[in-house]
Amino acid sequence: MIVHRIRTDRGSHIEPALDPAWPDATKLQWHAAVTALDTGLPIHVHVAARSEYGLTVGNTGAAPFTYREAWEYLNGASAGATAARHADRHRNQPKGK
Incomplete structure (x- = not known):
């Protein structure tokens, strides 16, 4: 799923918005x-079974998860x-500041 962060003068929002009517697998793909988008990490959702999911974040895979556990x-x-x-920002600051 492809999402975009839309910035406005009042903040931002994600498009498409999360639709509570979507199936759980689609909601997890949205999340x-x-x-x-927010972290820059490559993330993939794998549907392992009807109510089990796997996730790959970067080079690390983890499974099985329930919908809530995956979220x-x-x-x-x-x-x-x-x-x-x-931590990276603070590590790169001169000492004493």
Whole structure:
């Protein structure tokens, strides 16, 4: 799935927006696309079974997940990427500042 972040003078939003009527697999693909857009990480959702999913984030694969577990894993990938960027910024600052 391809998503775009639309920036406005009041903030931003994702298009297409998440549709609660989509099947769970499509919602996970949307969440993965948003996470990839925000982090720059390559992310893929694999439908392992009717209610099981696998995820590949960068070179790391993990499975099996329920829908909720997969959603939370993507949240963790996003949080980890944000923390890594923050640490890199501080690592590159001169000492004492």
